[in-house]
Amino acid sequence: MPRPEDLRPVDTAGPVGTAGYRPAGPVLVAAGPAERVEREDTAAVGAGLDALERTTDTRPPAWRRFLSGAYPPVIALVVLLGLWQVAYTQRWKPEYVLPSPASVWDTFAGMVSDGSAFSVIWTSVSRGLVGFAASIVLGTVVGLLLFRFRWLRASVGPLLTGLQSLPSVSWVPMAVLWFGLTDGAIYAVVLLGAVPSIANGLISGMDQVPPLLTRVGRVLGLGPVGLMKDVLVPAALPGYLAGLRQGWAFSWRSLMAAELIATSSKLGLGLGQLMDQGRSLGDPPTMYTALVLIFLVGIGIELLFFRPVERHILRVRGLAPAT
Amino acid sequence: MTVTLQDDSAAAPSPDDDPRVVPPLPVRPLGAAGVQIDGVSKVFRGPGGSTVHALDSIDLTVAPGEFVCLLGASGCGKSTLLNLVAGLDRPTSGTVRVSGRPALMFQEAALFPWLTAGGNISLALKRAGVARRDRPARVAELLALVRLSGTADRRVHELSGGQRQRVALARALAQGGQVLLMDEPFAALDAITRDVLHDELTRVWKDTGRSVVFVTHNVREAVRLGQRVVLLSSRPGRVVGEWPVRIQGPRTIEHTEVSALAAQITVRLREEIASHAEA
Known part of the structure; x- marks a missing residue:
């Protein structure tokens, strides 16, 4: 609390005139001697407030977080394998239905060591990635257009939402009808599965942008395009990412369905085809191996791509959970 | 330059032809x-x-x-x-x-949470026509003005309410x-x-x-x-x-x-x- 004798007189009556007035451009600090307009301790009080408000990162180190995150699923997996082994030794099902974990492991290890597992995975994953990349482009464009033009949204929006709830497997016969047994048919199914999710994720993300941020954008002088690029899309990123994730899940599932149904020697051997091959050759360990590989790819994409990206996006905004 | 807004009730104006979307001001005579x-x-x-x-x-x-x-x-x-x-x-x-x-400031700082403190100011500078290479120095200058030197890389959620309003003030000043x-x-x-x-x-x-x-x-x-x-x-x-x-x-x-x-x-x-x- 300043006493009157601490305060030095400054004339604040009437307009201050032209001190520091710069007509154009963001030049800030006026030339000339600075006059004291604040209390002596203002800077110190401000710094004290800042220091008191400072938060510290209380997260445990990365390796500890990794370990504490990795333990529970590993335990669950071990329990699952144990149950499988018990089911096998008790002969609950004949061996051609439920092979032993060891025989599946042999097939799996064999495919990994001769490299055929990777070529099968790559055939499927490359299809998935190409289809998904195309879906991102298409879904983003569709989402932006639908957000920008109300009439388009009113007409096409419900259709898109309807498509989203349509199981994309049901596109497989259509796609084969249109494109024959080609990669084109597989890509068509992947696109039809992913595009609606991605577009809807982007739209709902932009719908949820606080109006205040849009106002700030307009005050900053952003036009419709700038507003979209600098405010709406970055603000919608969490919703957009949720759409991408769902889009990937849909396209991966529809890809597997397409590979299972569209099996042809003209198409490369993907995971779905591998499983179908195992079925037609009466080779359960191959079928189970294909299932494990499909599962591993799903987990891998989630852990290597979506999880880190999501964590980053949320942490930057202060939305991530503490762990 | 003076931007004049008048009511034109005949045709509802769309935000697209907002006459305020203008480049930074030319020199304006003092006293106006x-x-x-x-x-x-x-x-x-x-x-x-x-x-x-x-x-x-x-x-x-x-x-x-x-x-x-x-x-x-x-x-x-x-x-x-x-x-x-x-x-x-x-x-x-x-x-x-x-x-x-x-420039307009609100009760909430309304900073963009996906940008750093400096990034928020930099965006306003960009809209004000400041060249990219000049922006970091200008950001530092503005942050110093509101006594927040060294916080350019802080995220919005890492700032206190008072600090956020100071960054918002710096952003408002950055508009020029x-x-x-x-x-x-x-x-x-x-x-x-x-x-x-x-x-x-x-x-x-x-x-x-x-x-x-x-x-x-x-x-x-x-x-x-x-x-x-x-x-x-x-x-x-x-x-x-x-x-x-x-x-x-x-x-x-x-x-x-x-x-x-x-x-x-x-x-x-x-x-x-x-x-x-x-x-």
Whole structure:
């Protein structure tokens, strides 16, 4: 609390005139001697407030977080394998239905060591990635257009939402009808599965942008395009990412369905085809191996791509959970 | 350059042809008004043909470098008036003349959470036409001005409420306009932080020579900050009183002269609010 004798007189009556007035451009600090307009301790009080408000990162180190995150699923997996082994030794099902974990492991290890597992995975994953990349482009464009033009949204929006709830497997016969047994048919199914999710994720993300941020954008002088690029899309990123994730899940599932149904020697051997091959050759360990590989790819994409990206996006905004 | 907004009720204007989307200002002669509001009225039409007269023939001139506080109870159209000056809305009648694009601050800092503190300021600089290579230095300069040096890389959520408002102030200054509009910017802060920011705002205003239009419902805050306090009535908003603040020396909110004038203005404000009880 300043006493009157601490305060030095400054004339604040009437307009201050032209001190520091710069007509154009963001030049800030006026030339000339600075006059004291604040209390002596203002800077110190401000710094004290800042220091008191400072938060510290209380997260445990990365390796500890990794370990504490990795333990529970590993335990669950071990329990699952144990149950499988018990089911096998008790002969609950004949061996051609439920092979032993060891025989599946042999097939799996064999495919990994001769490299055929990777070529099968790559055939499927490359299809998935190409289809998904195309879906991102298409879904983003569709989402932006639908957000920008109300009439388009009113007409096409419900259709898109309807498509989203349509199981994309049901596109497989259509796609084969249109494109024959080609990669084109597989890509068509992947696109039809992913595009609606991605577009809807982007739209709902932009719908949820606080109006205040849009106002700030307009005050900053952003036009419709700038507003979209600098405010709406970055603000919608969490919703957009949720759409991408769902889009990937849909396209991966529809890809597997397409590979299972569209099996042809003209198409490369993907995971779905591998499983179908195992079925037609009466080779359960191959079928189970294909299932494990499909599962591993799903987990891998989630852990290597979506999880880190999501964590980053949320942490930057202060939305991530503490762990 | 002066941007003139007039009501063109014939054709509803779309946001696309907003005449305020203009490049940074050319030189404007000194002595001209920072903000000139002539006979501005604003009528909102509600559902079922009901109308709300938010503002009624407001005349207000803010000189370059002047600090004016707009005071009023709720429903006096303070925020509507700022929106009109900021170009976010158009008056039903009358004209608003502003030298250049005004900056607008809100009760919330409304920083973009996906950008750092420096990134928020940098975006405003980009829109003001500052070249990319000049922006980091300008960001540092602006952060130093609001006493936040070294926080350029901090995320918005890592800043306290007071720090966020200071970054918002730096962003508003980065826009380069000569007019700073503030819509109860300190209302959500605790008393000590608000006190510090009063000092900071006064210092920054003196340093930069901006015209400030500061809206508040806090009478003492208005007297603490303004060179002139303008009282608006409620529904419709009209200018019903005006007080020059002639207090020598640095003011604080506890200053006896501040309290005395605030008490005087409060009497008038209470009369104005009480007059609505009869209806």
